[in-house]
Amino acid sequence: xxxxxxxxxxxxxxxxxxxxxEESGAEIDRCYQCLTCSLGCPSAFAMDYLPHxxxxxxxxxLRQEVLTSSTIWVCADxxxxxSRCPNEVDLVGMxxxxxxxxxxxxxxxxxxxxxFHRIFLGNIERWGRQHELxxxxxxxxxxxxxxxxxxxxxxxxxxxxxxxLPERFKEIKNVRDIFRRAEK
Amino acid sequence: MSQSAATGLRYAYxxxxxxxxxxxxxxxxxxxxxSHLGIELAEIPDWSCCGASSxxxxxxxxxxxxxxxxxxxAEKMEMDIAVACPACYIRLRNAHHxxxxxxxxxxxxxxxxxxxxxxxxxxxxxxxxxxxEIGLEDLKSKVVKPLKGLKLAAYYxxxxxxxxxxxxxxDPENPQCLDDLLNTLGAEARDWSGKVDCCGGSLxxxxxxxxxxxxxxxxxxxxxxxxxxxxxxCPLCHANLEMRQAGVDGKKLPVFYFTELIGLAxxxxxxxxxxxxHLISPSGLLTSLGL
Numbered sequence: 001x002x003x004x005x006x007x008x009x010x011x012x013x014x015x016x017x018x019x020x021x022e023e024s025g026a027e028i029d030r031c032y033q034c035l036t037c038s039l040g041c042p043s044a045f046a047m048d049y050l051p052h053x054x055x056x057x058x059x060x061x062l063r064q065e066v067l068t069s070s071t072i073w074v075c076a077d078x079x080x081x082x083s084r085c086p087n088e089v090d091l092v093g094m095x096x097x098x099x100x101x102x103x104x105x106x107x108x109x110x111x112x113x114x115x116f117h118r119i120f121l122g123n124i125e126r127w128g129r130q131h132e133l134x135x136x137x138x139x140x141x142x143x144x145x146x147x148x149x150x151x152x153x154x155x156x157x158x159x160x161x162x163x164x165l166p167e168r169f170k171e172i173k174n175v176r177d178i179f180r181r182a183e184k
Numbered sequence: 185m186s187q188s189a190a191t192g193l194r195y196a197y198x199x200x201x202x203x204x205x206x207x208x209x210x211x212x213x214x215x216x217x218x219s220h221l222g223i224e225l226a227e228i229p230d231w232s233c234c235g236a237s238s239x240x241x242x243x244x245x246x247x248x249x250x251x252x253x254x255x256x257x258a259e260k261m262e263m264d265i266a267v268a269c270p271a272c273y274i275r276l277r278n279a280h281h282x283x284x285x286x287x288x289x290x291x292x293x294x295x296x297x298x299x300x301x302x303x304x305x306x307x308x309x310x311x312x313x314x315x316x317e318i319g320l321e322d323l324k325s326k327v328v329k330p331l332k333g334l335k336l337a338a339y340y341x342x343x344x345x346x347x348x349x350x351x352x353x354x355d356p357e358n359p360q361c362l363d364d365l366l367n368t369l370g371a372e373a374r375d376w377s378g379k380v381d382c383c384g385g386s387l388x389x390x391x392x393x394x395x396x397x398x399x400x401x402x403x404x405x406x407x408x409x410x411x412x413x414x415x416x417x418c419p420l421c422h423a424n425l426e427m428r429q430a431g432v433d434g435k436k437l438p439v440f441y442f443t444e445l446i447g448l449a450x451x452x453x454x455x456x457x458x459x460x461x462h463l464i465s466p467s468g469l470l471t472s473l474g475l
Contacts, residue, residue: 042382046394074391076398077237078382079346083356092347099241116390120238124250128232130201139389148392152427152463156206159461163205171230178253178296182246 024097037081073110128169195266196258197225207419251279270343330370337406376409385420438466
């Protein structure tokens, strides 16, 4: 089934709502659009759809629009929405599932946030612990935003707040095994 | 006799990645203050990253096992876990909660770690331990240099209070324990409404403009409430508040870790050296108050 939106026609995925409920455990049917989630959301000003709208769109099966939205990536993961929801809809679980799916299908709209997560986890897989200096440099290279944080970066280096080299880690095989299992 | 023998408080300590780098002063102040208060921290050998927001934003299974690995290592030590970083705290607590209620997840972790994980031991944040195990009475008796005249905004942020079904050592909307602790040290905790608002820390590197706006609003709000500095228990909030704060008329609010202020009030000698690592120097403010 199709419906018409501003940009043209869009597919409706009737099973999407059920799938989100099953996989994330978020009881999205309970939402009565009271807007508590959106009113308390710190990133709302930067979102293309507000959190309560995303819930409605998931119910309606607007899969593509949800998975290509900015909202799921500019969510700051502060958990205020789910904590305050009068119907205990687990929006945090829902957002996690939406991000996971969007990333897997190559639909992530906010590349910088998705790149950050990939680089962050890549470092963990490699070293077991985060190495902040290389995280920052890799992200800057990837997003071609080289100079924005140079002054504070230099200040942090001088103050001994950034380690130059990652630490050696004995049980790294064990951590890599965790990543291999998660990829299956 | 060691001080920990007196309190009997021993924990498997999970420092987390930040406390060895960007939040080095937090790591140093945590160790010094705990040793002074008689809390023994035995670092979990070979601990690994908890996965943080990137873990659970991209793969729930990965998030669970990355955090779970540390729970399993701590269980071998037969102690509850003490965590300093609220972001690590919430990941570890979340994994622990899931493992407790799901046999299959416990078995999966046991097989990854080649041991039998039972999810027996809890996960505590150091603020919770200091306020509820040491107690403010006991803390007060150890204060040698009250932080008189220091007006502060206690900033709790997200993961010390949310989600309330996972973390419940204070009220999720109007927590008090950090305010009470600061007052105990002789400082003045100002009442303000930004206590549990998010600073956008998880977007500090990837979405600078969002983080900058949230941080600057928070600092302004704290300033309007009469605070001259903010206090946090979170390395991500600290870095974000220091790096992304726009400032009002060229003035930025310094940000303290709660353990640094405990160190100052308890007269711990190296406390000054922790503060030298800050990007927004608090030394002018402290000197003006004779601290």
